[in-house]
Amino acid sequence: MSNSALTREVRLGTVPADSSSGPPARKRRSLRRNNRVGYLFIAPSIVGFGLFVAYPLVMSIYYSLTRWNGVTKPQFIGLDNYVYMLTKDPVFWIAVRNTLVFAVISVPVSLIAGLALAVLLNRKLKGVKIFRTIFFLPVVLPSIAVLTMWKYLFDPQFGLANQILSWLHLPTSQWLSSADTAMPTVILIGVWGVGGTMIIFLAGLQNVPDELYEAAKLDGAGAIRTFFSVTLPMITPILLLQLILQINGAFQTFNQIAILTQGGPDNSTDLLMYKIYTDGFTSVNNPLMGYATAEVWFLFILVMIVTAFTFRTSSMWVYNANETRN
Amino acid sequence: MTTMTTVAPKPQTAGSPPNRRKAPLSVRVPMHVSRLAWYLLCAVLAVSMIFPLLWMLSIALKSDTDINQLPPDLLPKEFIWSNFIDGPKQINFLGLLGNTVTITVLVTVGAVLSSMLVGYGLARVEFTGRKVWFYVFTCSIFLPGIVGMIPLVRLYIAVHLYDSWWPLILPAFLGNPIFTFLARQYFMTIPMSIDEAATIDGAGHWRIFTRIMFPLTKPLWITMAVMSFQGAWNDYLSPLIYLTTDSKYPLSLGMAQFSGSFAGVSVTPYNYYMATNFWYMLPPLVLFFLAQRYFMTGLGSLGGGTK
Numbered sequence: 352m353s354n355s356a357l358t359r360e361v362r363l364g365t366v367p368a369d370s371s372s373g374p375p376a377r378k379r380r381s382l383r384r385n386n387r388v389g390y391l392f393i394a395p396s397i398v399g400f401g402l403f404v405a406y407p408l409v410m411s412i413y414y415s416l417t418r419w420n421g422v423t424k425p426q427f428i429g430l431d432n433y434v435y436m437l438t439k440d441p442v443f444w445i446a447v448r449n450t451l452v453f454a455v456i457s458v459p460v461s462l463i464a465g466l467a468l469a470v471l472l473n474r475k476l477k478g479v480k481i482f483r484t485i486f487f488l489p490v491v492l493p494s495i496a497v498l499t500m501w502k503y504l505f506d507p508q509f510g511l512a513n514q515i516l517s518w519l520h521l522p523t524s525q526w527l528s529s530a531d532t533a534m535p536t537v538i539l540i541g542v543w544g545v546g547g548t549m550i551i552f553l554a555g556l557q558n559v560p561d562e563l564y565e566a567a568k569l570d571g572a573g574a575i576r577t578f579f580s581v582t583l584p585m586i587t588p589i590l591l592l593q594l595i596l597q598i599n600g601a602f603q604t605f606n607q608i609a610i611l612t613q614g615g616p617d618n619s620t621d622l623l624m625y626k627i628y629t630d631g632f633t634s635v636n637n638p639l640m641g642y643a644t645a646e647v648w649f650l651f652i653l654v655m656i657v658t659a660f661t662f663r664t665s666s667m668w669v670y671n672a673n674e675t676r677n
Numbered sequence: 678m679t680t681m682t683t684v685a686p687k688p689q690t691a692g693s694p695p696n697r698r699k700a701p702l703s704v705r706v707p708m709h710v711s712r713l714a715w716y717l718l719c720a721v722l723a724v725s726m727i728f729p730l731l732w733m734l735s736i737a738l739k740s741d742t743d744i745n746q747l748p749p750d751l752l753p754k755e756f757i758w759s760n761f762i763d764g765p766k767q768i769n770f771l772g773l774l775g776n777t778v779t780i781t782v783l784v785t786v787g788a789v790l791s792s793m794l795v796g797y798g799l800a801r802v803e804f805t806g807r808k809v810w811f812y813v814f815t816c817s818i819f820l821p822g823i824v825g826m827i828p829l830v831r832l833y834i835a836v837h838l839y840d841s842w843w844p845l846i847l848p849a850f851l852g853n854p855i856f857t858f859l860a861r862q863y864f865m866t867i868p869m870s871i872d873e874a875a876t877i878d879g880a881g882h883w884r885i886f887t888r889i890m891f892p893l894t895k896p897l898w899i900t901m902a903v904m905s906f907q908g909a910w911n912d913y914l915s916p917l918i919y920l921t922t923d924s925k926y927p928l929s930l931g932m933a934q935f936s937g938s939f940a941g942v943s944v945t946p947y948n949y950y951m952a953t954n955f956w957y958m959l960p961p962l963v964l965f966f967l968a969q970r971y972f973m974t975g976l977g978s979l980g981g982g983t984k
Contacts, residue, residue: 382803382804382805385802385803385804386804386805388798388802388804388881388882389798389802389803389804389807390798390804391798392794392795392797392798392799392802392882392886393794393795393798393799393807393810393814393852395791395794395795395850395851395852396791396795396810396814396851396852396854396857397810398851399791399848399851399852400813400814400817400852402851403825403829403848403851404817404820404825406828406832407824407825407826407827407828407829408820408824410828410831410832411824411825411827411828414827414828414831421830421831468722471715471718471719472719474715476712476715476716478716478719482719482722482723484969485723485726485727486722486723486726488726488727488730488962489726491907491961491962491965492958492961492962493907493910493911493929493932493957493958493961494911494913495911495913495929495932495933495957496932496954496957496958499932499933499950499954500729500730500732500733500951500954501729503736503947503951504729504732508747509744509745509747509749509947510749511732511749511751514748514749517748543726543729546726550972550976551976554976595819596818599818599819599821602821603821603822603823605913605914606913606914609913609914609933610933624821624823627823628823628914628917628918631827632917632918640827640830643827644827644828647821647823647824647827648824650821650823651820651821651824654819654821655819658819
């Protein structure tokens with residue numbers, strides 16, 4: 352009797368499960384015990400998934416079809432929210448465009464800068480640990496504290512940024528207070544936190560086997576050639592992970608906008624996430640929670656499309672040494 | 678990754694003796710130059726990284742008239758150390774701090790415990806459907822947090838937990854998806870033979886988990902603890918959405934209000950603000966320095982990619 356047939360017999364009750372001795376029965380019993388133990392171990396995440404992922408997903412589909420201020424009963428209005436969002440809301444497409452611009456610039460900048468720093472610090476020289484700590488420091492500090500500090504630093508009047516520019520006889524800037532410069536300034540401030548990206552790249556670089564570098568050296572490859580032929584291919588799995596996480600983070604940027612610009616000036620830094628928050632929770636007497644949920648769905652689908660696209664193209668450039676494993 | 682010191686004897690590569698001696702010789706001279714350049718570059722970068730913080734401290738030490746000076750001075754004319762005491766008095770600092778500490782400690786304990794459990798289950802117990810659950814949990818990393826917030830507000834209102842700390846603490850105890858992923862990857866790198874030996878000695882999964890895995894994965898859970906501590910200490914959006922009573926606010930909201938309430942007003946007590954900011958930054962900073970040496974190993978499992 353094949354194993355699966357036996358299992359079926361047991362389930363049907365034709366073969367008593369416990370009385371039959373021998374290896375298959377014991378194996379089956381331990382498998383069943385394993386199932387119980389396994390599900391006990393992962394129970395927190397199953398409950399968490401149900402409560403914080405599945406339930407909200409289902410409910411938010413419904414809420415997005417309602418007019419709802421968060422207090423009274425949601426009132427079903429069909430696709431009105433979506434129609435308003437896509438065709439009438441004067442700020443919606445500005446926020447979408449801003450979000451895309453923000454992601455398209457800040458993600459590559461932070462990846463390249465993070466990787467450059469990681470390569471720079473992937474050395475066994477005296478003091479390298481101190482430098483690693485210093486570059487990672489900004490990541491450790493609470494973002495609310497850090498962002499307010501930056502806001503003051505870029506204050507057109509009292510800020511140090513303009514002061515330094517004027518010492519160097521360079522033209523000063525309005526930084527966060529002008530629609531032209533606000534977005535670049537927000538992105539620039541984000542670069543300060545590049546240490547987080549750096550540290551993960553560094554962890555990856557340290558996993559690249561030394562033999563590969565030795566082989567490259569013997570083949571006469573220079574530093575640049577070694578980087579592009581050995582280092583970069585070997586860390587592509589991390590690059591993919593970072594890319595996905597950062598795209599996600601960029602699309603959900605909130606603190607930076609809430610503290611630095613509150614979407615202004617002239618909506619030039621209004622990102623989708625911030626707009627969802629203001630529509631859903633702060634619109635003074637009339638929070639539009641139903642409408643905000645519709646916007647959430649747009650954001651969600653946007654993130655999914657970009658993530659899926661990244662995954663799909665990744666097989667072309669991600670090196671996978673364990674392809675045959677598992 | 679972990680200290681996998683099973684280094685095989687290095688294969689004798691084709692590098693013949695003359696070749697070997699030659700290579701270092703030809704690069705020796707530029708080596709010093711490049712090392713010097715390296716130190717210079719790192720120093721410049723390090724200064725530019727630290728500079729904003731130094732300037733923050735400088736403002737924290739300035740007098741009220743000093744901060745309104747135009748153009749601003751780099752250093753305070755006189756050092757007002759009392760700002761570090763008077764600043765926090767501008768907001769209910771100790772009360773807010775107490776709230777933040779309570780929330781953060783609970784979140785950290787919850788996130789570490791639950792994610793370790795789930796990670797262990799996914800990596801080391803062979804049960805039906807574990808791959809499916811792994812993908813389900815991993816995919817939920819990519820769900821924007823805001824998707825959940827609006828329906829959850831209504832749910833928490835319905836069960837009378839809105840405007841309490843529960844919405845901030847409860848999710849941590851139910852498995853943080855990123856930490857779960859991190860833990861699972863880390864557990865995968867530990868040789869299975871350890872479990873097998875323990876099983877032969879009569880240990881069950883629970884015993885293996887508590888007695889063997891916790892000591893063995895110290896860098897992992899220290900990394901997770903530091904990260905979740907920082908996450909909770911930092912969290913701004915969740916308390917902003919779920920809390921409405923001032924006395925329940927954490928420091929992040931208090932600090933944002935501190936600056937917000939003065940923004941646009943001509944007399945901005947930024948010296949007080951920055952001094953208070955310093956206290957707000959201090960605990961995560963100290964924690965990081967204490968845990969620092971475990972950090973790289975802990976994050977190393979992310980470097981392993983999708984094993």
